[in-house]
Amino acid sequence: MSKAYRLLLSAALLSVAVPALAKAPPSPQEAGQSVEEFKKGLHPQTGTITLPGAKARLNLGQSYYFLGPDAARKVLVDAWGNPADAADGVLGMIFPAGKDFADSWGAVVTFEETGHITDEDAASEDYASVLKDMQKATEEANADRVAAGYHKLHLAGWAQAPTYDSSKKVLVWARDLAAEGEPEHSLNYDVRSLGRTGVLSLNMVDGMSNLSLVKAAAGQLGQTVQFDSGARYADFVPGTDSEAGYGLAGLVAAGAGVAAAKKVGLIGLILAFGKKLAVLLAVAAGGAWKWLKGRFGKGDEDGDASAA
Known part of the structure; x- marks a missing residue:
């Protein structure tokens, strides 16, 4: 395994072991705004969505809708209680038609200028070894998590092993994560x-009970991305364009860190709404539903908890 890959793994998992915990902003209700009023201010978009910052577009049709950067910030920070800097660099969010931030997953859209990532070793990448190294790093970081007042986190395994579509240049994978007490x-x-010298990322979080639903959506969303002419993977010019220095296995390791450090991944402050629970490390396990009810006033606490 290359030195570059191991450096990525270290940065991805260890550096995000203990995120800074910021005070949650007021919920819409606390700010004197109803949830319905909050939703009306999000201005969802359908069809073809242009992403100038990524030199790409999303062909969503009518099956999904897109929230731009400002609306995505409102959801991530005001509704989901993430720290304000969690929305930095977010290009938007994608939700399934007919659903919203209170009852569904949302895909956070970001773009990173990584340099060109080679897929020359796509058929021979050893993702089993990648998983073992990620699991080891996660366990080693638990001491720091506990010292900072968080629950231990365990990477149980792949919910979907990394799968690469060489024609579309899309890599998809999913992790099964367990937080003690959840x-x-x-x-x-x-x-x-x-793309040519960068990667467009869609990150989605839900409960494992919704694996089949999210897996289908992830596969579909990966097919909606289209880079502009000149920014496509095939437009790469060797010797001229910047290169990442790692391949798909390194991208998987880096992805663990990107998801966790920025918004809705390994140990983020995201809350899953409705009848599911995500990795609630910022809230004591027994108080998760109470916290959620306090922000959005969702029904009776006992009734909600029993329905989970």
């Missing part, structure tokens, strides 16, 4: 579309 494992889906 009854349901968290599902963390990563979709990466490779």
Whole structure:
């Protein structure tokens, strides 16, 4: 395994072991705004979505809708209680038609200028070894998590082993994550579309009980990405364009860190709404539903908990 890959693994998992915990901003209700009023201010878009910052577009049709950067920030920070800097660099969010931030997964859209990532070894990448190294690093970081007041986190395995579409240049994988004290494992889906010198990322979090639903959506969303002419993977010019220095296995390791450090991944502050629980490390396990009810006033606490 290359030195470059091991450096990526270290940066991806160890550096995000203990995230800074910021005070959650007021919920819409606390700010004197109803949830319905909050939703009306999000301005969802359908059809073809242009992403100038990524030199790409999303062909969503009517099956999904897109929230731009400002609306995505409102969801991530005001509704889901993430720290304000969690929305930095977010190009938007994608939700399934007919659903919203209160009852569904949302795919966070970001773009990173990584340099060109080679897929020359796509058929021979050893993802089993990648998983073992990620699991080891996760366990080693638990001491720091506990010292900082968080629950231990365990990477149970792949919910979907990394799968690469060589024609579309899309890499998809998912992790099965368990936080001590949480009854349901968290599902963390990563979709990466490779461009000329950068990667468009879609990150989705849900409960493992919704694996089949999110897996289908992840596969579909990966097919909606289209880079502009001149920014496509095939437009890479060897010797002229910058290169990442790693391949698909390195992208998987880096993805673990990107998801966790930025917004909705390994140990983020995201809350899963409705009848599912995600990795609630910022809230004591017994108080998760109470915290959720306090932000959105969702029904009776006992009734909600029994329905989970």
